[in-house]
Amino acid sequence: MTEPTFKKISVIGLGYIGLPTAAMFASRKIEVVGVDVNQHAVDTINRGEVHIVEPDLDLAVRAVVSEGYLKATTEPEPAEAFLIAVPTPFKGENHEPDLKYIEAAARAIAPVLKTGDLVILESTSPVGATEAMANWLAEARLDLTFPQTAGEASDIRVAHCPERVLPGKVMQELITNDRVIGGMTAKCSEAAARLYRNFVTGECVVASGPRVAEMAKLTENSFRDVNIAFANELSIICDKLDMDVWELISLANRHPRVNILQPGPGVGGHCIAVDPWFIVSSAQEQAQLIRTAREVNDSKPEWVLEKVRAAIGAHLMENAKCSATEVTVAVYGLAFKPDIDDLRESPALNIARHLAGEHTGPLLVVEPNIHELPRDLEAARLVDLATAGAADVHLMLVDHTPFKASAAPSGRIVDARGVWG
CATH class of the missing domain: 3.40.50.720 (NAD(P)-binding Rossmann-like Domain)
Incomplete structure (x- = not known):
């Protein structure tokens, strides 16, 4: 049986990783909705322009916007896959990780989730952040089931897949670099790998869980x-x-x-x-x-x-x-x-x-x-x-x-x- 394909993807956070990722999916003729709280960034992208400097990104964005495969907005819309690529700063002077942007993104997309959707945390995060995100989603949507309680039978798939690219070479390395995928269940990992194979020519390597995937990026x-x-x-x-x-x-x-x-x-x-x-x-x-x-x-x-x-x-x-x-x-x-x-x-x-x-x-x-x-x-x-x-x-x-x-x-x-x- 052929696994269903993704027809609509949402990328939350249109910065140095989110926008190139959105453009990459859109270049494969997939409808992509980019979401960002920065109205200037949204307006710039919808004009087919970019608000950051990255080689070849401007050409890619111009093409996919003009072809109608990428649009930007400040409010999440229903989709089949949601990729969260928001900052993870420190709080205070003790270098404690601050997950407020991940939490805000999770609570923003929660109202538009439906059975069968996939949520991937791409933000580089401390160990346990993906599980925390899944809990925030579950708190906001009591009518849906999530992997932490329903396992393989969950309505929503959740995984961590950190970006592993070098600024200045993002558009090449998004395609060629291996991806480390840590799903909360095997089916979560399978869904995430299937999503990235739309453009990734490197290997989609499945970790034993999201914590290992989180730690892999931190270790690198x-x-x-x-x-x-x-x-x-x-x-x-x-x-x-x-x-x-x-x-x-x-x-x-x-x-x-x-x-x-x-x-x-x-x-x-x-x-x-x-x-x-x-x-x-x-x-x-x-x-x-x-x-x-x-x-x-x-x-x-x-x-x-x-x-x-x-x-x-x-x-x-x-x-x-x-x-x-x-x-x-x-x-x-x-x-x-x-x-x-x-x-x-x-x-x-x-x-x-x-x-x-x-x-x-x-x-x-x-x-x-x-x-x-x-x-x-x-x-x-x-x-x-x-x-x-x-x-x-x-x-x-x-x-x-x-x-x-x-x-x-x-x-x-x-x-x-x-x-x-």
Whole structure:
């Protein structure tokens, strides 16, 4: 017997993951309704345009909107499958996961659910979030049965399938990367795998349950975080010992079984800077290495700031008649990684904010992937590379392609990415 196909899909959350996912399903001639609380995003998408920067996304959205396969709205509609791709931030200063957006999304779609529907949580989440979502759905729809109580016979299928893509390559990796699927029952996993096979050419790997699928995504990003922390710690050690960390890593990586990553000003993005804390929150006594790596990476921006302060001080020492208000500092890059516009959890943005608050002189920002600065950087000026070249102190934070193609400017340089080293 042939399993039924999905004719209408709803994607809740039209951000960096939700919108590309919606466009991918729509490109397979499936009706997709995207839901977002941001009216500007909804209006932009319905014009066939995009509100985020991701290579090839604008072309895909324009095509599927014009063909009538994708529309955006602020209110959920009935569908056969619902994919929730909303943020999972922290609450307070102790890095406790905040599931309020997942809960809000679940309660928003609950009124339009019907027997046979599939609900997938795509948001990167702490262990147990999928089960919590299923409970919120059950609370809102007492007339339907859910896997946590009805098992395989449930009216609604529930699964977790985390995104595993790299910003800047989302449109390719959504298709080619394997998907980890953790259904609350075997039938939940089967339904989710059948949904993703509409466009995924990678393998749909079924985990033993949603908790393992949740932990798999957290583990992937924690692995990367620990390795970045090693590189960042090396950079601090090399600075103390008056060594070039870039030379050191290049030499060490000549060993056939060594592959040290490159240090930077910290770790950003919506995954690597966040996900390890979800593991720590679930196993505080056991996650010692993961916690330490997070602390190393979270402390790196302050180390960079100290280097900038020292560079400003050295400039003032050399120019005795100059005051701090006359020292121009240029910051190169705000995004959390090269060649994207994504500022989420960006250590570069955090450093620029601190400089804007403490430096009394002119602050220039070069970020070729945005058109205006965030509101809390209004004291700074968004400029091009040529204008920034006249600054007294140059702070390299993100190795965007245009920066790597430019010559090192004159003046004092603090290079956190080894671009001008």
